[in-house]
Amino acid sequence: MSGTTGDRILDTALISFGTRGYDATSLDALAGALDIRKQTILYWFPNKEAVLSALIERSAAELSLALEAGLEGSGEGWDKVAAIVRAVFRLAARRPELLGLLREVARLGPPAATQMVAALDPLVQRANIFLEAEMDAGRMRRHDPRLLLLAIYSTVIGMVTEVEVFRAMGEEPTARSLVRRRADVLGLLRSALMTPVEG
Amino acid sequence: MSGTTGDRILDTALISFGTRGYDATSLDALAGALDIRKQTILYWFPNKEAVLSALIERSAAELSLALEAGLEGSGEGWDKVAAIVRAVFRLAARRPELLGLLREVARLGPPAATQMVAALDPLVQRANIFLEAEMDAGRMRRHDPRLLLLAIYSTVIGMVTEVEVFRAMGEEPTARSLVRRRADVLGLLRSALMTPVEG
């Protein structure tokens, strides 16, 4: 995967924290998955919390990178929103742990959640500015941009990370099902966000 | 709060599982909060998992009761959706643990998630039938009703339970902020779901 043992630890921690959860991942289990001893982890990080903290920083960076692309390129208006939503679904398919971690950290609360939100702040700012501009241009319905962002976040992240609910409802977590969900979310969001075209 | 010690245990477990989480709640802590010994818990329930299981059953019933009311009374079309969303927000204000538990159980996965979904199945069925009828009547945009339900679920539950994200973003969890979120969600959902009135 990557260079130092420290990096490998974070790689594995991402998967385990992002799927099983932080509490449910013991240092021993983490070490076991890497075929090293727990003391090696504690050499690279002073304690378990520090592993999470470093992981948050790294993951926020990767998340930002993946989504900034959407905010950067690709037209404006709805196209841009769609591009970002697509980017999130792409992440859900290729790196589900990353979104899982986001959710887990949100659940853990401070200080982890605070750190994650802080690390994602630039992204949030850009999104806010974009949304306001769209509203000013009359392409999007007026809303409090912060609330709007959180609503979009809830919807998309939920549709992408509530694996267990889907499984329990009989939806197998296949690539096909993910595509269907994406189409649905896109349709819903367009109706919800965009002002109807007149003509 | 209520009758038997078994009930009191569930009362307290609801709060703790629903806010701190299942893993983060030890039997000792649970007992401590009730000023009893952990062995008393293990007298009423064979093990920790059984506490969760009983709690799920009880909470699903309460949840159903609170929401069935919305599905039962109050007009049709949008009014009904709004009534249910309002019911959820009312729960968020009065019994946040209940929604917290829902979320926690969804995260825990089988068997807990499966049990919860099964217990809520009647509610889901009714909601599905309602949505299909609305679509057939042309009042709502066409969607796969299951996906639609999950999208609404994600949005509303997210906006109501992602306390930590809101806090980390500087939104204090006040009653006022909850009301604003409710208004926003209602607005968004109406645009997303309902076919525009023509005339």
Added chain:
DNA sequence: CAAATCCTCTACCAAATGGTAGACAACCGG
């Protein structure tokens, strides 16, 4: 080549966890 640095390991440890065994008091029907 010696000394320091870097990295991983073995050996522990105290605290907490879920759970078992069984004493003991209160209560209740015959």
Added chain:
DNA sequence: CCGGTTGTCTACCATTTGGTAGAGGATTTG
């Protein structure tokens, strides 16, 4: 008033947890 049931407790226990202490091999550096 007595035998059984019910409910809570004390006393343990094995396992797991996050973490410490420090030995020892490799690698770099003077």
